Every structure is written in structure tokens, then in C-alpha cells.
Amino acid sequence: LSREENLDAQMSKLESDLMSFFSQPELAGIAACIVQYDKAPTDSSFSPLRELRLGNGIKRLVHHFKSISTFHGSEHVFMLILDEISYGSGLNSNRGLAEKDERKKDWLSVGKAVGDAIHELKKIIPSTYLHVPKSCDFRVGRERIRFNYWPQRLVEMSSFQVEISQSVPWNAEKWSMEPPWEYRDGSYGMRVYVGFDRVRNHTDQRACNMYVYSRQSGRLIKCDKDARGKLGMTASGTDYTYGLTVIVDDVEGKLPLNPTKQDIAFGERDHGDVHEDNLNIWAGSVTKMFYQYHLKKYANKHELSNKIKEFGKDQIESTVKAIDESKFTTYTYTPATYQKRSIQIRLGTVEEHRGPDTKMVLIRSNAPRKKQKLSHAMPAISHQQYEPVYRDEMAARATYASQAASQYSTTASHQSHFYHGHHPQAVNQQLQAQRRGFDPVLRSSASGGGVVNLADTDDDSKPPAAETTSSGDEEEDTVDYKDLCKKLTDKVVQQNEQLKRVKKENKRMKREIQTLEKRLEVQRVTTSRDLND
Numbered sequence: 094l095s096r097e098e099n100l101d102a103q104m105s106k107l108e109s110d111l112m113s114f115f116s117q118p119e120l121a122g123i124a125a126c127i128v129q130y131d132k133a134p135t136d137s138s139f140s141p142l143r144e145l146r147l148g149n150g151i152k153r154l155v156h157h158f159k160s161i162s163t164f165h166g167s168e169h170v171f172m173l174i175l176d177e178i179s180y181g182s183g184l185n186s187n188r189g190l191a192e193k194d195e196r197k198k199d200w201l202s203v204g205k206a207v208g209d210a211i212h213e214l215k216k217i218i219p220s221t222y223l224h225v226p227k228s229c230d231f232r233v234g235r236e237r238i239r240f241n242y243w244p245q246r247l248v249e250m251s252s253f254q255v256e257i258s259q260s261v262p263w264n265a266e267k268w269s270m271e272p273p274w275e276y277r278d279g280s281y282g283m284r285v286y287v288g289f290d291r292v293r294n295h296t297d298q299r300a301c302n303m304y305v306y307s308r309q310s311g312r313l314i315k316c317d318k319d320a321r322g323k324l325g326m327t328a329s330g331t332d333y334t335y336g337l338t339v340i341v342d343d344v345e346g347k348l349p350l351n352p353t354k355q356d357i358a359f360g361e362r363d364h365g366d367v368h369e370d371n372l373n374i375w376a377g378s379v380t381k382m383f384y385q386y387h388l389k390k391y392a393n394k395h396e397l398s399n400k401i402k403e404f405g406k407d408q409i410e411s412t413v414k415a416i417d418e419s420k421f422t423t424y425t426y427t428p429a430t431y432q433k434r435s436i437q438i439r440l441g442t443v444e445e446h447r448g449p450d451t452k453m454v455l456i457r458s459n460a461p462r463k464k465q466k467l468s469h470a471m472p473a474i475s476h477q478q479y480e481p482v483y484r485d486e487m488a489a490r491a492t493y494a495s496q497a498a499s500q501y502s503t504t505a506s507h508q509s510h511f512y513h514g515h516h517p518q519a520v521n522q523q524l525q526a527q528r529r530g531f532d533p534v535l536r537s538s539a540s541g542g543g544v545v546n547l548a549d550t551d552d553d554s555k556p557p558a559a560e561t562t563s564s565g566d567e568e569e570d571t572v573d574y575k576d577l578c579k580k581l582t583d584k585v586v587q588q589n590e591q592l593k594r595v596k597k598e599n600k601r602m603k604r605e606i607q608t609l610e611k612r613l614e615v616q617r618v619t620t621s622r623d624l625n626d
Contacts, residue, residue, distance in 0.1 A: 104159050111151045129176075130154060165230055175210075221313045223306045223342060226415055241413045247288025247338060248401050248453040249387060252421040255375040256280040259347065260364040263371050263436065269429035281345045285376050286421070287383045290336030291404040291453070301326065301337040301380070308346040310354040324377030325435055335398045339380050341372070342416075378436040382426060386443055390457040397455075404453050419450035441579060 115124040130150035157174060164170045215233050219242035225231065231238045244250060256272065258280040266273060293299055303320035306313055320339065321328040349365065351358040359365035391397045413419070427442035447454075 100159070100163065104155050107158070108151055108155045111155070112148060115147065115151070127151060127154065167230060220304075222311065223313070223340075224308075224311070224415065224417055240415070243286065243288075243338075243340060244413045244416070244419065244450065244452070245409045246290050246292055247286075248291050248336075248404055249383075249455050250286060250288035250421050250451050250453070251383060252423055252448070253285040253287065253379040253383075255283050255285060255379065257283045257347070257368070257371050257375060259362075259368045259371075262367050263374050264430055264433040267430050267433065270427055281347045283347075283372065283375070284342040284344050285379055286340035286342065286416075287380050288338055289387075289401045290338045291401055292336070292406045293338075294336035294398060294401045295406040299331075299334040299336050301333045301339065303339040303341065303376070305341045305343070305348070305357065307343050307348055307350060307354070307357075309343075309348070309350055314348075314350065314355060315357055323373055324380055325374065326377060326381060331394055333381070333384055335394070335401055337380070337384060339376055341376060374436055378428060378438055382424070382438040382440070382443060386424075386440060386445070387455050389440065390455060392458065396458065400455055400458075413452075414450060420448045422446065422448040422451040439579070441575060 114120070115127060124147055127150040128145045128147050130153040131145040131147075157172065161170045161172050164172075211234055215236065215238060218231070218233065218238055219240050222240060223243075225240040231240075256277055258272075258276050260279070261276045263272065263276065265275065271277070290302070293302070298318070300319040301321045301324065303315075303317045303324065304313055305315040317323060319328070321333050324339070326333045349358045349362045349368075350356070351361070357369075359369040362368065388394060388397055391400065423446045425444045425446070426438045428436050428438050431437040
């Protein structure tokens with residue numbers, strides 16, 4: 094006999110033996126439970142009002158046993174059988190369908206409830222478990238479930254490794270490049286995945302979601318539908334949306350769980366608030382950097398959203414590696430504390446390392462983000478915007494202009510950008526000054542750089558000209574705000590370092606002076622004693 098024929102013969106013998114065994118009067122209670130297996134529908138002609146038989150229940154038990162024994166050649170099999178399913182728009186329960194008062198109920202609704210539940214399980218299970226190996230053949234019904242939920246949904250799926258301390262606050266002191274030794278001592282590694290969910294970006298549920306997976310329980314334990322506030326992001330408008338997704342993978346199993354392992358229990362541990370704050374600040378910092386880095390590739394947020402939508406919203410049937418085995422895109426960057434309120438990562442320090450398993454990639458737009466441009470000639474300011482400038486006041490104003498120009502020229506030459514046009518606040522200040530009989534000839538605009546010159550006019554009939562100060566090309570200059578901010582930050586840092594050195598030197602000199610004073614006092618006392626002797 095073949096292996097299959099031999100197995101069929103064994104199952105037939107097992108069925109006969111069970112029938113004889115459970116027909117004994119002393120096992121009537123167990124037999125009554127087995128009879129319930131005959132309730133399950135087997136085909137379209139099945140009627141729930143028929144008489145239930147022990148033989149049919151035993152046949153179904155043997156069928157389950159045979160399914161386990163022949164599960165795709167696997168030696169180790171675990172099977173879960175669901176009964177009395179109540180779900181969706183189906184029946185509340187199929188219990189007691191054989192009763193006379195249930196005859197009017199449509200048996201097809203039971204099938205619909207079962208079908209809805211099975212369909213929902215196929216959707217939920219792949220997102221509930223993050224680290225199921227490919228060697229595990231997991232099936233719902235007869236369909237195999239593949240655990241590639243996130244890699245086939247997330248655009249620009251990237252991996253970050255951050256260090257989390259369970260007891261030392263991240264802002265215990267200011268730092269740059271990396272946290273101080275006190276923080277890193279005893280910290281553990283936390284893996285954070287970030288990407289744009291292309292499916293959610295087609296819906297109205299596009300806010301930043303955060304999913305926390307625990308290695309202790311082996312599955313998803315927490316989901317925040319809008320985690321922007323918790324992660325220190327702007328929680329209004331469309332900032333940090335477009336399906337932005339954060340996956341926290343507790344690879345070392347350090348997150349404290351409640352007794353049922355259904356949620357995180359920071360409050361039940363010492364320094365739990367510090368542990369939670371460290372986790373949120375680091376996850377938020379790398380997520381903000383990820384979002385800003387990819388937003389910079391396009392002219393605006395709307396274009397970024399459209400690029401993500403181009404990847405569609407349908408399920409992609411593709412063979413991908415397990416997450417633990419995958420090499421997603423990573424980044425090197427320089428973090429630093431900002432006023433002990435946040436951890437900032439400057440985009441100028443970010444370097445991307447493209448991962449081969451990040452399949453959906455955002456390509457930089459050919460049209461870069463628009464930069465503000467400077468023009469050397471501002472439009473003339475109309476006399477209607479100011480009170481008349483009388484000729485007898487022009488000489489005095491010209492004298493003041495030459496003095497003010499020498500005073501402000503140095504400041505104006507260092508301005509990084511200028512406001513072009515007639516800012517309402519600047520116009521109002523000019524008008525009030527003229528009413529007081531005083532005309533500030535060189536007035537910086539609201540943005541700090543625009544300079545208006547009303548003193549060098551030769552004729553009242555000509556409107557006073559508006560000029561700007563610019564350092565660069567004669568035709569046009571492009572302002573690089575990022576570079577300007579970097580230079581300003583570096584200068585402030587240098588000044589702070591210099592100030593620290595000066596303070597340190599002052600303390601040293603003060604200590605030396607105190608030492609010399611003590612020595613002088615000792616010398617004075619010694620001299621006085623010698624004279625007395």
C-alpha cells in the first residue's frame with residue numbers, strides 16, 4: 094500500500110475503534126460532546142434541523158486528526174479549531190439551531206458570519222506578528238498567510254537603532270554627537286522602523302501611527318492612531334501625516350508589560366516615566382528627521398503625498414525576506430540636545446545608506462524646493478503712502494541720512510535676506526516717524542534687511558527710491574537659509590565655548606589670588622613675630 098492508502102486504512106480503523114469506545118454507557122457525557130461536532134455544515138444541502146449523530150462527530154474528529162498528520166509534510170503541527178463563531182452581520186450565535194423556535198433563521202447568515210471572521214483574521218494576523226519566520230506554514234482555512242505586511246505597505250521603509258536608558262533622563266545634561274557615558278551605561282538597543290503607509294495615504298486616516306511590538310509577548314501590544322503629540326511633533330494640519338508610520342521593535346524585550354501582556358506598564362517600574370520619555374523622544378527625533386529628509390526632495394507637501402500615492406493601494410503579492418533578515422535603508426546622522434527640550438538632527442549631517450530590501454523608493458524631484466530670491470531694485474514707494482516730504486526739511490534729513498548710513502551700513506551688510514515690497518508694519522513706522530517731524534532715513538524692513546532711503550531725492554516731484562543692500566551677484570542672489578542657520582549656530586557655539594574658557598580662566602586666577610593672599614598673610618604674621626622677638 095502507498096503511504097496515503099495506508100493512512101486512510103489507519104484512519105478507518107481509528108474511526109471504528111472510537112465508535113466502539115464512546116458507545117459505552119459510562120462515557121455518555123463525552124459522547125454527547127463529540128455529537129456537537131456534527132453541527133458543522135459540510136455542504137449546501139446541510140440542514141441544522143437534522144438529528145445529530147455520534148458517528149458523524151467522530152468522523153469530523155478523525156478528519157481534523159488526519160489534517161494535522163498530513164499538514165504539508167510538517168512534523169510539528171498546531172491546529173486551532175473555532176466553534177460557534179459570532180461575527181459581523183451574521184447570527185449572534187449558532188447555538189441551539191436545532192431547536193424548533195430557530196427554524197425561521199436563515200442558515201446562510203451563519204456561513205456569512207464565519208466567512209467574515211475568517212476574512213478579518215487573514216487581514217489582522219499578518220500585522221499582529223512581526224517576526225514569524227518563513228519556515229512557519231501558517232494557514233487560515235486553506236490559505237497560507239505570509240508575514241510581509243509592513244515591507245509591502247511602507248514606502249521608503251527605513252531602520253534606525255537607538256539607545257534607550259531605563260533610568261537616566263536623555264536631557265540630564267547638554268550633549269552633542271552622542272549621549273554622555275552616564276546615559277549610555279546600562280542602556281539597551283531599540284529598533285525603530287519608519288515609512289509612509291501607501292494604503293493609508295489614500296484614506297482620511299493619514300496621521301502618524303505608532304505600533305509597538307514586544308518580544309516578550311511576541312506580537313503587537315500597542316497602537317497609537319495619532320502619535321504626533323507623544324513623539325513631540327506638530328499635531329495639527331498636515332504636518333507629519335501622509336501615512337507616516339513608526340514601528341517600535343523591542344528586540345531585547347526590555348519594555349515592561351502588564352500581567353496579561355496586553356499593554357506597556359511603565360508605571361509599574363522604578364523610573365518608568367524616565368524610560369517612557371526616553372523611548373518617545375528618540376522615536377520622535379528619528380521620525381521627524383525621516384519626514385523632513387524626504388519632504389525636502391519635493392517642492393511641497395502636496396507633491397510628496399502624490400508621489401506616495403503613485404505606489405497604489407492594492408496588496409502586492411511578492412516574496413520578501415523576514416524583517417529580521419532584511420536590510421532596509423539606514424542613515425548616519427548627528428543628534429544633539431536643543432535647550433534640553435528635544436533632540437534635534439540637522440539635515441546637513443544626514444547621510445542615507447540605501448538598503449536593498451527597501452523596494453519602494455521616493456526619487457528626488459527634478460524641480461527642487463523653491464528658494465526666495467533677492468532683487469537689487471525694489472519698486473518705488475509712492476507719495477500716497479506717506480505724508481508729503483517738504484523741501485525745507487530735506488537738508489536736515491540729508492545730514493541725518495549720512496550719519497545714520499555710517500551707523501547702519503555695517504549692520505546692513507551682514508543681513509542675510511530682505512523683505513521686498515511695502516510691509517504694513519514698516520510703512521506704519523515710517524508714517525508715525527514723519528508725523529513726529531523725524532524721518533528715519535535708513536529703516537530695516539520687518540524681516541531685518543530691507544533699507545528705504547528717502548533723503549537722497551533731488552526733486553519733490555520724483556518719488557523717493559527704494560534700495561536694498563545685497564552681497565553677491567549683480568543680477569540675482571539665492572538665499573541659502575540652511576547655510577546661514579548653520580553659520581549662525583556655529584558662531585553661537587564658538588562664542589559659548591569661548592565664554593566657558595574665559596569663566597574657567599577667571600576661576601583659576603581667583604583661586605591663585607586666594608592662595609597668594611594666604612601666603613602673604615602667613616608671611617606678615619611671621620615677620621611680625623620676628624620683630625617682636
